[in-house]
Amino acid sequence: MTLLTPGLALSALDLLRLLHRNALTASGLLSDLKRVGGMPSAEALSLSQTLNWLEVDGDGVLHPTPAGQRACSQGDYRLALRQVILDFADIVAPDWLQNATYGRSRVLAFAGPGIAQILVEAEVATGVADDVVEFWDLLASMARGYRDDRLLAIGRRGERLTLAHEEARTGASPRWIALDSNQDGYDVLSVKAADDPAPLSIEVKTSTVGTTGSMYITRKEWEQATDSPNHTFHLWDLKAPSPLLAVVDVAEMARHIPTDGGTGEWREVRVPFGTFTSLFNAVSL
Template sequence: MTFSVGILYSVQEFLKFVKETPIKTTEFVLVFQKFKATSPSLVLEVAESCNWINIDLDSNVSVTSKGNEIVCGKNMRDALRVQLKHLIEMLKPSWSYLIHRGRKESLQYFPPDVQQCFKEAELVDSYEDDVVKWWDIFASVSRGKQQDTQLEIGRRGEELSLEYEINRTGKQPLWQSIESNLAGFDILSCTSSTDTTPLRIEVKATTSTSSFTFYLTRNEWSVAEKSYQYCFHLWMLSDKPELYIIDKSVVAYHIPCNQGGGAWENVKITFDMETLNINKRND
């Protein structure tokens, strides 16, 4: 099935029409030579194959519960997001398995008509909460998870770090992890309000209050080593979240060494509260 903005918008209008005007499929095809610049037979085909309408034995058309999700959208953009969600869940196109890589990393591999759908749905540039949640849901699905609690915890830490950096520097940082999880850091900020030297920040978050355990990838550490300014934001999430800013030099003591033909890929690091408090920076 083709991802086409024109067809999906036409289907939206058709679903609203059916909700207000009971009609048979034969009547619809006869009455409309064109429906919103799309052939009525194509509108019917797409709506039925996506389970947005039901056609009974007498050819009467009714809107299904999934179709109602689209009709209930506040506007055409929100309805389009629902349609994209349904299509991805139903068709599982090959490009959807790249979504977990991040927005920009995956979008470049989307077919042009799919890219246009995402642009029309305003899912390409925005960092609004509902947009971030939309991408995270499908990132979890593409990894084979229906719900990714750790991702939700991590995103909360990143949101807090973005707010912290805005207050610290007076400048808007880049939320890098939304665009790509291959960059080796989560947020690109600057050293201070007067020094625009890039500062790369890796954000980790936990709900524990007794110690801090996190995992670091070889790629994240490789970027940290090569970066002039790189630090870790460790968030302990509670009613009053606590931030520990840790230099990469502190983390370096916990990085394993490659030996022989072996190469490490991930390392688990645990800091107790004493270590965190001793090494905490006061930025």
């Protein structure tokens, strides 16, 4: 898709308004109208389709979707551009979106000149008016959802690898605890060995950036680890061509867990994957 710019955004909005007044098919639009709002009609059509602003009826005629109607009904130029950004972030989930959780200066620095200019013209690049703050809060909320979805997908990959590894190691089918509930403080329930059916709880941590990544251990996860008779941590490095696994026991992990002090109480700790570099090995699955 063509890079998003203020001109392209406004052309897509103009296209929606045009379709309110005229019955056009996609082919008719492209053949009869070369430009919309100063931009090639093909680019305006492409952006509108990307943002799910258009639908086609049984006769092939283009109509604005509810999302498209919402975008083009914004009477104020600034509000219309804000809606473009929000729809673009929601549908496309561009790389720059993750910066919204760190504040608008990060977005303006990393989003590229087209997006930055839209934000300037939408009058959200500066200022602290309530509507400006609300815009950035919405964008940050989208970013957190996108980031959480991505982290969940990465975590699930590691959990699946642990399930396969444990079945190969023990000959028994482990239970995927985290799939049913994330409140138990561990992810997989296996057994100690093929000849030892004692339960083994496993907390799985996964990195796609190798040993430069970090894991986060919550207090609940640590309490589960220390309360369980048999518990271990599986650390998966997915950066390598083939997955690498480090199996870390509770005693080894304990060296990197903080203690409470005074009235203070720790809730979460970050531990670098690189701490356990020597423990990573290739596994056959």
